[in-house]
Amino acid sequence: MADTAAALAIERLPEGPARIRVTASGRWTFAGMKERRHQLAQQLVELRREAPGRVAWDLREIRELDDAGAVWLVQALAGAVEIEVPTRYAEMLRQVSEGMLVPSKARRFDPLAPLEAVGRAAWGFGAHLRDATALLGRLVLDGAGLARRPREIPWRELSAGIYRAGVTALPVTMLVGFLVGIVLTYLSALQLRRYGADLLVIHIVGVGVLRELGPMLASIIAAGRSGSAMTAQLGVMRVTEEIDALSVMGVSVPARLVLPRVVALALALPLVTFCTDLAALAGAMLVSRFTLGITPAAFLEALPRAVEVVNFWIGIGKSAVFGFAVAFVACHYGLRVLPNTDSLGTGVTRAVVASITCVIVLDALFAILLRDVG
Amino acid sequence: MSGEVIVEIEGLVNRVGATVLHRGLDFRMHADEVVSLVGGSGSGKTQLLRVIVGLKRPTAGTVRVFGVAWNDRNAKKVRDARRRIGMLFQNGALYSALTVFENIAFPLRERGGLSEEAIHAIVHAKLAQVELEPRHAELLPANLSGGMVKRVALARALALSPELLVLDEPTAGLDPDRSERFVALIRRLREEQRFAVLMVTHDLDTLYELTDRVAVLADQRIIAFDTLEAVRQHEHRFIRNFFGGERGRRALQPGGAGSEWKAAPTH
Numbered sequence: 001m002a003d004t005a006a007a008l009a010i011e012r013l014p015e016g017p018a019r020i021r022v023t024a025s026g027r028w029t030f031a032g033m034k035e036r037r038h039q040l041a042q043q044l045v046e047l048r049r050e051a052p053g054r055v056a057w058d059l060r061e062i063r064e065l066d067d068a069g070a071v072w073l074v075q076a077l078a079g080a081v082e083i084e085v086p087t088r089y090a091e092m093l094r095q096v097s098e099g100m101l102v103p104s105k106a107r108r109f110d111p112l113a114p115l116e117a118v119g120r121a122a123w124g125f126g127a128h129l130r131d132a133t134a135l136l137g138r139l140v141l142d143g144a145g146l147a148r149r150p151r152e153i154p155w156r157e158l159s160a161g162i163y164r165a166g167v168t169a170l171p172v173t174m175l176v177g178f179l180v181g182i183v184l185t186y187l188s189a190l191q192l193r194r195y196g197a198d199l200l201v202i203h204i205v206g207v208g209v210l211r212e213l214g215p216m217l218a219s220i221i222a223a224g225r226s227g228s229a230m231t232a233q234l235g236v237m238r239v240t241e242e243i244d245a246l247s248v249m250g251v252s253v254p255a256r257l258v259l260p261r262v263v264a265l266a267l268a269l270p271l272v273t274f275c276t277d278l279a280a281l282a283g284a285m286l287v288s289r290f291t292l293g294i295t296p297a298a299f300l301e302a303l304p305r306a307v308e309v310v311n312f313w314i315g316i317g318k319s320a321v322f323g324f325a326v327a328f329v330a331c332h333y334g335l336r337v338l339p340n341t342d343s344l345g346t347g348v349t350r351a352v353v354a355s356i357t358c359v360i361v362l363d364a365l366f367a368i369l370l371r372d373v374g
Numbered sequence: 375m376s377g378e379v380i381v382e383i384e385g386l387v388n389r390v391g392a393t394v395l396h397r398g399l400d401f402r403m404h405a406d407e408v409v410s411l412v413g414g415s416g417s418g419k420t421q422l423l424r425v426i427v428g429l430k431r432p433t434a435g436t437v438r439v440f441g442v443a444w445n446d447r448n449a450k451k452v453r454d455a456r457r458r459i460g461m462l463f464q465n466g467a468l469y470s471a472l473t474v475f476e477n478i479a480f481p482l483r484e485r486g487g488l489s490e491e492a493i494h495a496i497v498h499a500k501l502a503q504v505e506l507e508p509r510h511a512e513l514l515p516a517n518l519s520g521g522m523v524k525r526v527a528l529a530r531a532l533a534l535s536p537e538l539l540v541l542d543e544p545t546a547g548l549d550p551d552r553s554e555r556f557v558a559l560i561r562r563l564r565e566e567q568r569f570a571v572l573m574v575t576h577d578l579d580t581l582y583e584l585t586d587r588v589a590v591l592a593d594q595r596i597i598a599f600d601t602l603e604a605v606r607q608h609e610h611r612f613i614r615n616f617f618g619g620e621r622g623r624r625a626l627q628p629g630g631a632g633s634e635w636k637a638a639p640t641h
Contacts, residue, residue: 029535034487066535066567067499071492091566092499099498100491102508339516340470 004063006033008043017244018081020047025061026067042074042182056082061095065089070096132332135254139262142255154260161264162273165226166271173221177276180213181283189291198292206307210315214277216363218227218269225357228262231351234334235344262327269323270316311374318366322359329355377405380538380570388421395421397594408571410581413591414612419574420542423589427461427540457485460531461540466523467552474526475511481533497621500529503563508590521552542571557583559566
């Protein structure tokens with residue numbers, strides 16, 4: 001097979017219906033046409049100008065043909081008076097010319113599209129609420145069932161969940177807590193020193209950390225770490241049909257997959273919050289020692305008097321609720337993942353955003369409900 | 375067996391962890407022939423395919439495909455050689471986020487140099503070749519049946535008019551009727567466009583209907599590489615079990631799926 005590139009030989013005929021005879025030869029493949037592309041295009045333009053509709057084509061000299069060559073030829077052949085095609089290429093040329101006739105999907109402008117989008121979004125939100133409610137109901141029922149049959153509680157999964165969401169999260173949450181404690185104390189100390197109310201720093205930092213920042217930091221980090229992992233896990237299980245396999249075996253998916261995760265995070269997050277509180281207070285103590293001259297011993301002695309212990313319990317209680325919410329939202333999104341990679345990616349993103357939003361909304365709710373306590 | 379050598383492997387050694395999959399394996403394949411690779415499970419058939427298409431780097435030995443070694447420094451040469459290969463993965467490996475049309479158009483767009491109009495024509499020509507209809511073009515892979523996934527994957531593998539088509543278990547997961555039609559489809563496409571086929575298969579019917587030569591992988595190397603008839607005479611234990619088992623005999627009987635091959639053993 002000689003390495004002959006695609007070529008067109010043009011021959012003028014003295015008489016007959018066709019005035020010009022074009023013989024195509026060589027390799028009419030993508031590679032064979034590549035370097036001659038401009039020359040071929042120019043020849044075609046000339047042919048069209050010189051004798052439109054009076055060209056006879058001879059394709060018998062073609063050595064090799066692929067789809068790219070076939071498309072070029074079919075476009076060039078339009079309006080030819082006579083075409084000679086070798087039988088072995090006839091099928092390919094026919095297929096490509098039929099492929100050209102398939103109408104491409106027109107994307108026309110629809111004036112009602114925005115309205116439709118709003119409607120779809122509302123419908124989608126409704127479907128989310130419905131599914132989430134159904135999942136919550138299912139969890140409550142399954143939880144009640146397990147409470148009656150403690151033997152069936154998936155202890156191993158529960159303990160693995162607590163380890164994964166709790167213990168392994170400690171380094172990062174404690175580091176963040178420590179640093180936030182430092183920042184908060186610095187800022188308050190700067191302001192308070194102007195009024196000579198140095199000791200109030202313990203009130204501000206104590207209440208702020210125990211009641212608000214500890215639970216919030218822990219749950220936001222849990223949403224990013226554990227929540228995204230849960231969505232991705234359940235999503236991949238959906239893609240690989242593992243969830244369907246569980247259903248077929250008669251295993252309740254919410255009971256086996258969702259409940260342990262939700263309970264594990266609801267149990268683990270208070271513990272994480274406790275450690276975050278400790279780290280933040282340690283940061284606060286450190287800064288108070290160096291900027292305000294309050295010794296750690298004095299700090300620890302003043303803390304119980306400055307901050308009522310109920311604030312600590314509110315923080316711990318809130319973090320249990322936050323843990324439940326984060327895991328619940330993450331699992332809800334995980335179960336809605338469709339079997340394709342795109343849906344998995346958007347599902348994880350939305351789960352993290354939705355669970356953090358959910359945590360903040362719940363926190364505001366708690367702040368309003370518990371405004372007279374502590 | 376005429377034609378230029380398109381796949382050439384010499385002294386291939388492949389180690390996965392502590393196990394040696396291939397040791398001193400030699401393999402040669404010519405343009406325009408259909409080679410089937412058979413072997414027991416775990417004998418490293420798929421790994422050999424992965425080495426040939428350049429997905430896996432061998433521990434030792436030389437591998438040349440279209441005269442190019444995959445670790446060649448000339449990136450353009452390697453890329454051009456890769457584009458002469460089409461691969462059909464076992465489970466299709468369609469891009470799940472793209473429609474059928476976009477999946478087939480993807481390699482064409484990657485290569486560049488074609489107008490959107492030409493791509494449209496080629497994609498629909500490919501769809502027609504694998505017996506799918508234009509209305510299937512806008513579907514997502516998740517909405518396709520198993521047989522359709524294979525056909526779309528075949529259309530994508532053929533999009534660049536490859537000279538070597540690599541099939542990893544082309545009929546696995548298809549029912550007998552579908553796999554027969556799939557084999558007929560590949561055979562028809564091979565009549566229209568000339569390309570070599572290298573496939574891994576367990577399916578004896580597929581083997582009898584398509585193959586020019588059979589390569590048997592056992593004991594970490596190719597123990598036999600010849601026409602089906604010649605390979606069947608081989609005394610190796612694996613070959614006796616593979617072709618001599620109940621299924622093998624049935625497929626070879628007149629009136630069975632292999633009867634067509636029997637009537638015209640002109641390889």
